[in-house]
Amino acid sequence: MRHLKQTAKLGRTSEHRNAMLANLVCSLIKHKRVTTTLAKAKAARPFAERMITLGKRGTLSARRAAAARLHARGPTIQLTRVERRKWRDQEDVVRILFEEIAPAYKERNGGYTRIIRMGQRQGDAAQRAILEWVDYTSAAPAAPEAAPAEETKPAETKADKK
Secondary structure (H helix, E strand, C coil), X not given: CCCCCCCCCCCCCHHHHHHHHHHHHHHHHHHCEEEEEHHHXXXXXXXXXXXXXXHHHCCHHHHXXXXXXXXXXXXXXXXXXXXXXXXXXXXXXXXXXXXXHHHHCCCCCCCCEEEXXXXXXXXXXXXXXXXXXCCXXXXXXXXXXXXXXXXXXXXXXXXXXX
């Protein structure tokens, strides 16, 4: 009997389901917004929120736990210094989680993600949804504000000078 069992099976084995959810949350960490089915978004939400909670702790133990749950590994081939830096900045989900996303939610006690429902997918009529971070602002510089327009003075004419 499945009494009080809340895991959505999603028609997959446990290994396949865990790998799929880990990949979905890794994509969410990298891209800040993911479009998927509603069932997968609802299944991935608690997983993503647990990762933020680990990121807020910031300990070595939490970092290792997050890396294990996300199946995060480094590059498998030898990279140059420039390539390694690029991989670290764009692909290292554990670093992005702990250094960029989690500090943005330091004061928040939960509810780090939101699910926005979309229409049905045309092929199989599956309900689609967007899974995204709530109130996340990246460290990118904000757009510069427009300078207030200076008051224009009427052009002086020769008659005004006399």
